[in-house]
Amino acid sequence: MNNIQKEVPVKERSRNQIIEITNLKKSFANNAVLNGVDLKLFEGENLVVLGKSGSGKSVLIKCIVGLLKFDDGTINVYDKNLASLNRKELDLMREKIGFLFQSGALYDSMTVKQNMEFPLRRLRKNLTTSEIDAKVLEVLENVGLADALNKMPSELSGGMRKRISLARTIVVDPLIILYDEPTTGLDPVTSDEISSLINEVQKKYKTSSIIITHDIKCAQHTANRVIMLHQGKVYLEGSLDLFEKSDDKLIKSFFN
Amino acid sequence: MKKIIPDIKAIPSIRNARKQAIKLSEKTLEKTLLANSFFTDFANVLLFIARIFKETFTRDFEFKEFFRQCFQIGYKTLPLISITGTIMGLVLTIQSRPVLVSFGAVTMLPGMVAVSLIREMGPVITALICAGKIGSGMGAELGSMKVTEQIEAMEVSSTNPMRYLVVTRVLAATLMIPLLVLYADALGMLGSYLGANLKGDVTFTLFFSQAFSHVQFIDFNPAIIKSFFFGAVIGLVGCYKGYTAGRGTESVGKAANSAVVLASLLIIIVDMVAVQITDMLIS
Numbered sequence: 198m199n200n201i202q203k204e205v206p207v208k209e210r211s212r213n214q215i216i217e218i219t220n221l222k223k224s225f226a227n228n229a230v231l232n233g234v235d236l237k238l239f240e241g242e243n244l245v246v247l248g249k250s251g252s253g254k255s256v257l258i259k260c261i262v263g264l265l266k267f268d269d270g271t272i273n274v275y276d277k278n279l280a281s282l283n284r285k286e287l288d289l290m291r292e293k294i295g296f297l298f299q300s301g302a303l304y305d306s307m308t309v310k311q312n313m314e315f316p317l318r319r320l321r322k323n324l325t326t327s328e329i330d331a332k333v334l335e336v337l338e339n340v341g342l343a344d345a346l347n348k349m350p351s352e353l354s355g356g357m358r359k360r361i362s363l364a365r366t367i368v369v370d371p372l373i374i375l376y377d378e379p380t381t382g383l384d385p386v387t388s389d390e391i392s393s394l395i396n397e398v399q400k401k402y403k404t405s406s407i408i409i410t411h412d413i414k415c416a417q418h419t420a421n422r423v424i425m426l427h428q429g430k431v432y433l434e435g436s437l438d439l440f441e442k443s444d445d446k447l448i449k450s451f452f453n
Numbered sequence: 454m455k456k457i458i459p460d461i462k463a464i465p466s467i468r469n470a471r472k473q474a475i476k477l478s479e480k481t482l483e484k485t486l487l488a489n490s491f492f493t494d495f496a497n498v499l500l501f502i503a504r505i506f507k508e509t510f511t512r513d514f515e516f517k518e519f520f521r522q523c524f525q526i527g528y529k530t531l532p533l534i535s536i537t538g539t540i541m542g543l544v545l546t547i548q549s550r551p552v553l554v555s556f557g558a559v560t561m562l563p564g565m566v567a568v569s570l571i572r573e574m575g576p577v578i579t580a581l582i583c584a585g586k587i588g589s590g591m592g593a594e595l596g597s598m599k600v601t602e603q604i605e606a607m608e609v610s611s612t613n614p615m616r617y618l619v620v621t622r623v624l625a626a627t628l629m630i631p632l633l634v635l636y637a638d639a640l641g642m643l644g645s646y647l648g649a650n651l652k653g654d655v656t657f658t659l660f661f662s663q664a665f666s667h668v669q670f671i672d673f674n675p676a677i678i679k680s681f682f683f684g685a686v687i688g689l690v691g692c693y694k695g696y697t698a699g700r701g702t703e704s705v706g707k708a709a710n711s712a713v714v715l716a717s718l719l720i721i722i723v724d725m726v727a728v729q730i731t732d733m734l735i736s
């Protein structure tokens with residue numbers, strides 16, 4: 198549908214580094230999930246993180262927002278060391294980061310509107326009710342679901358749920374968005390729509406994103422740069438071209 | 454990307470060594486604890502309760518969610534408790550009437566029913582029903598919120614899920630169960646009046662004046678106090694099981710189920726302890 202995201206070559210983009218992860222290690226009991234991951238996210242880019250399921254992709258981005266405590270290594274977000282932040286500073290940092298959960302994580306007991314208001318009321322305390330209403334409607338229109346305002350999450354289809362979760366993520370104007378498998382479990386058409394939406398959000402809100410996926414079509418659609426995780430480490434890093442032309446068996450198994 | 458300057462972290466330092474030592478000791482502690490899952494469970498419950506206390510006494514109390522929970526608890530259980538309360542009084546009356554008649558003490562009937570309802574049947578049956586309805590509901594709700602990452606979503610929205618979800622539910626249960634107990638007592642007495650009128654013939658005023666001549670304040674106090682504890686047990690167990698549910702969908706069912714089992718068991722145990730204490734205090 199649109200491939201506009203490739204119009205800016207990687208080299209020419211301003212290379213302001215937003216997230217810097219070095220030597221990140223995380224294990225659960227005896228299960229070493231991340232084993233020294235290095236990763237950088239630059240301003241304005243869509244970084245796609247590939248990896249088969251169970252390779253620790255979700256664990257990686259949950260470490261970035263402090264949902265999981267990591268064992269070793271450093272994570273810097275906007276030059277702030279994550280491990281050194283106290284609760285309040287961490288909350289301040291989380292305001293800048295939007296997280297699209299793999300399962301959508303819409304609150305079952307709330308309507309779509311209440312779902313959208315929840316982070317707004319808590320993260321933007323100075324907004325008036327009419328400002329909140331306007332913002333909610335604007336963002337819902339952007340994801341094409343303004344008429345779902347008073348529906349319950351259980352009444353929505355999988356694709357609609359993903360859209361609403363994305364709307365709930367961007368409603369607080371995050372600077373960074375972490376997408377956890379945004380297209381998994383969706384049909385090809387809906388997947389494409391979500392991928393386009395990701396690109397639109399990047400352009401419209403000038404966000405920088407990490408997109409976790411094992412869906413190659415989504416990667417092709419959205420990636421400015423790609424990283425592949427394997428056995429707790431970065432296996433290969435580079436442009437999508439590099440991945441597509443690679444002779445490596447593991448990478449080839451992903452791309453066809 | 455070979456590094457020429459050696460990594461600072463590679464230089465050993467006392468701080469590093471201490472960190473390592475702490476990590477090691479934590480790991481061994483973890484392992485010894487894991488060896489006995491009962492003790493880990495017990496320790497976790499205590500930690501959980503400590504966290505709840507910590508989060509309760511903060512400025513940002515989630516009033517809206519608290520009132521919503523209070524309403525939910527009442528709304529969900531009221532029909533159930535109305536039916537069981539009435540039947541409890543009715544059955545108790547029908548069952549004990551023949552015995553009292555044979556002793557020529559049928560005027561004792563209202564008082565006897567009132568005392569046993571207020572002291573024991575009302576609180577325990579209400580609590581057990583609420584354990585089944587509220588406790589399992591909390592276990593399932595929080596469990597599914599955990600599995601579908603809703604709890605994590607709250608956390609990244611600068612909302613403390615412990616404060617928002619758990620503190621409100623535990624307090625709501627603690628407050629609402631005693632009220633429901635009083636309601637069950639009242640309906641139980643109405644049921645008893647119905648039962649008394651099935652065989653005999655007694656007026657409403659006579660029945661209740663006979664009942665209340667036997668009931669004293671001392672019957673109410675321990676019953677209400679133990680009802681608060683029943684409520685706390687239901688809230689705590691339901692939230693604990695839900696909040697600490699595993700990561701698969703099957704853990705939601707497990708959380709709901711084990712919440713009911715554990716809460717019911719604890720209610721019986723708390724009741725036993727409460728009866729012992731009251732007995733000691735009164736005599």
Ligand SMILES: Nc1ncnc2c1ncn2[C@@H]1O[C@H](COP(=O)(O)OP(=O)(O)O)[C@@H](O)[C@H]1O
Nearest residue numbers: 225228230248249250251252253254255256257
């Ligand atoms: N909270 C947790 N507790 C224990 N193990 C976990 C937890 N989260 C993830 N894991 C384990 O970490 C590994 C990677 O999980 P995850 O990051 O979800 O994979 P994916 O790449 O599919 O997102 C899996 O083996 C999983 O079992």
Ligand SMILES: [Mg+2]
Nearest residue numbers: 254255299378
């Ligand atoms: Mg995942």
